[in-house]
Amino acid sequence: MAPIVVYAHMYAGTRSAASIILPTNVLDKRYLVSTYKQATNGIVENEEAKSQFSVIATEDNTKIRITLRKNGVLSGSIYEVALLKSGDIYQYQDDQDLTGSEIESIPDGVNQCKRVAVFSGSSALHIPDTETATGTSLDPLYQECYPTNSWGLNYFITPFRGKDKAIFRIMAQQDGTTIAYNNKVKTLNKGEFFESNSLDDPLPVQIQSLNKKPIAVTQFAYTQIQDQGVGDPEMIILNASEQNIKDVTVFLSPKKAIIDQNINVIIKNTGISSFKINGSLPKASFNQIGNTGYSYLQENFPNVTSILSVKMSSYSGFNAFCYGFGENESYGYSAGTNVKDLNQFIEVKNPNAAVKFPATCKGTPFNLSITLPYKPTKLQWDFKGNADLGANPPALQNPDGSPLKPAEIIKSVIDPTMDLYVYKLTSPYTFTQAGLYNINVIVVNPTSNNCNGEQFINYDIEVFDAPSVDFTIDSVGCNYGPIKFIAKTITDQKVVKYLWNFDASVLDTTTTNITTKTFPTAGLKVARVQAITEIGCLSPVFKKDYELFPLPTGDFTIDKPFVRVIL
Incomplete structure (x- = not known):
């Protein structure tokens, strides 16, 4: 089965928003949502303007725990919701900014924690929230949230092409998170965020977690009347540098009245020469971001009259986001991401590889390993009957039920104090045909947290044709x-x-x-x-x-x- 990428795009008269849609195998069990301050409460211009989030079950018998934050402050009691069927949705709306609210999947006494998808934003608002001019337009905010296990340590905020302004927020996943940007340092606790803008902190800007605690960064566009050119409020949840990609296909759309289409790309300077758009060099030039070793591109796509598919590729990993502006209208979304749990992952290792990349080639031997943040008491590989991989290796389990001894212990890239445990299959494997092949690893996690027990870790091995x-x-x-x-x-x-x-x-x-x-x-x-x-x-x-x-x-x-x- 060939891999696909999915995006959602909603549009109507002066109402537009878009988001990347994450595959279920990268979803997880814990999220902190991103929204924004509501310009007003209740009915505005015949619309119900609310900050909001939605939680979607991917399996039957899912139970979630919700901790609300309103305007940055913990609010009310923690409560739980049962989602009995796969596809069931729980939605919450409020007149106040819900950024930092936490959603966790928890066991229900019989079933273990289940993966969920989370979307957040606003039904309608102005940006900034102080905008009250008569006739000022509203726009929805709509993004799928990334699970907290995929947050990173390094981000770059780049300006929207043709705009003078942007707002950005930095949110902490853990207490005592120290953040550096523009020679400034801030400390945040779990769920707290700091907001700034391009007037106080000119873009581009690098944002780093100094003490290796993961963070999330969100970028916002202003209401049209507050900035130059056409456009409207927009929210884009950015990708960390650690979650870069080397190949992605995105879309640009003129619907409903978008006239200015753009893609921003952030890449290491060493990767600029290999970066291609639809197989050709970009028309715009890359701009260096200080002495960070990174540069950014603002590529404009004029005369887009129908939905346009755009393929980007590079030998070096890059991050990107797409956006479009029209009269009182905008949309924007993250242009694909390598959503990877940086503490728990399956790895394809090729002895000839010069870089780490989750893929192999037809006819090239490779080894498989899994890295975990704990020592499991049981580990079982499931090759799904693949003829090239052959029979499943025997399950690993000590007779006394004690934790399994790892082949290697390494340090987490996002928390140098954390040990990670690597379990390797010693036999090499080779695929005879290119394609996408799914495997599972079933592990038993003995650690005393709410989601202990059996875990199913899913992985797609991408196999390219040999050169x-x-x-x-x-x-x-x-x-x-x-x-x-x-x-x-x-x-x-x-x-x-x-x-x-x-x-x-x-x-x-x-x-x-x-x-x-x-x-x-x-x-x-x-x-x-x-x-x-x-x-x-x-x-x-x-x-x-x-x-x-x-x-x-x-x-x-x-x-x-x-x-x-x-x-």
Whole structure:
């Protein structure tokens, strides 16, 4: 089954909003919602203007616990809600800003914690909330929230193209979170947030969690009357630098009256040269973000008259968001994300890989491992009957029920004080066909939290076609000096290494596609080459026979020697 990406886009007269829709296998059990201050309460311009969030069950018999915050302050008693059927929705609305409200999936005494999806925003508002001008337009806010286990430590806020202003908020997941931005430092507790704007803190700006506690960052656009050009209120939940992507397809839409379409991209400076939009270099230029090592792009797409599909790719990971403005109308959304629990994940490891990437190639051996924030008492791999992977490995479980010993202990990238436990399958695996293959790992978590017990960890292994390679020979055909060999590859991936073989016992390795070879003798020669991509994919060996002729030899004789004397 080929992978897909899903976005939602709602639109009507001067009402528009959009969001990425997360696949169920990356959803989790805990969320903190993002909304905004309501301009007014109750009925506004014949609309009910409310801050809101919705929780959707992905499985039957789901139970959730809700802790409300209103205008940044904990409010009321914690309460619980049962969602009996998959697809059941609980929605909450209020006249006050609900940012920082917490939703947790909890066990119900019989069933363990179930994954849920959470959406948040507003039915209608002005931004800023002080805007009261007659005839000022309203717009909804609508975003799917990221689970807290996917929050990161580093973010970049970049300006909307054609706008002078933007608002941003930084929210903490844990108590005592220390945040740095624009040479300023703030400390926040769980669910608290700090708000600033581009007038007080000019964009672009880097935001970092100094003490490695995950944070969420949200960017807002102003009501049209409060900024230059056309547009309206918009909210985009940004992606952390740690959750970057290398390939994504997004959409741009003129509905209902959008006339200004844009995509912002944040990427490491080293990745700029490989970044492509629909296979070509962007038309706009990248702008460096100080001395951070990152740059950002604002790419405009003029004359969009129907829904436009846009593919972005790079050898280096990037973050992006899409947005459009019209007369009293706007939409915006995160352009895909690698939503990964940074403390719990399955990893595809290729010994030839130069970077970590959750994929492999047809015909390339790889190893599987799982990293967990606890030592399980049971671990079982489920390959779903895949013929290439073969039978499921035996379940791991100690006779006395004690925790399993890991193959390796590493530190969390988001909390250096936390140990993570790595469990590896020792046998290598190889896929014979490209595609997307699903596997599960079932583990028993013995730790004393509300969601202990059996966990199902789902993972899709993406398998690419292997690269192909050949080469040409730059030679006069004679055994005279160094001979140049020039490799050519066909692949969408970045090639990082070439393995050349001119002698059965000698292997030459190059990082460029050109090498030279000097042969001591003439005669029939055999050359072989393999290409290795950055994710460790190996091309089949390309072989070519060629003949080097000996250099011609010359001699001369004097037939009739004579001497000519000129007086």
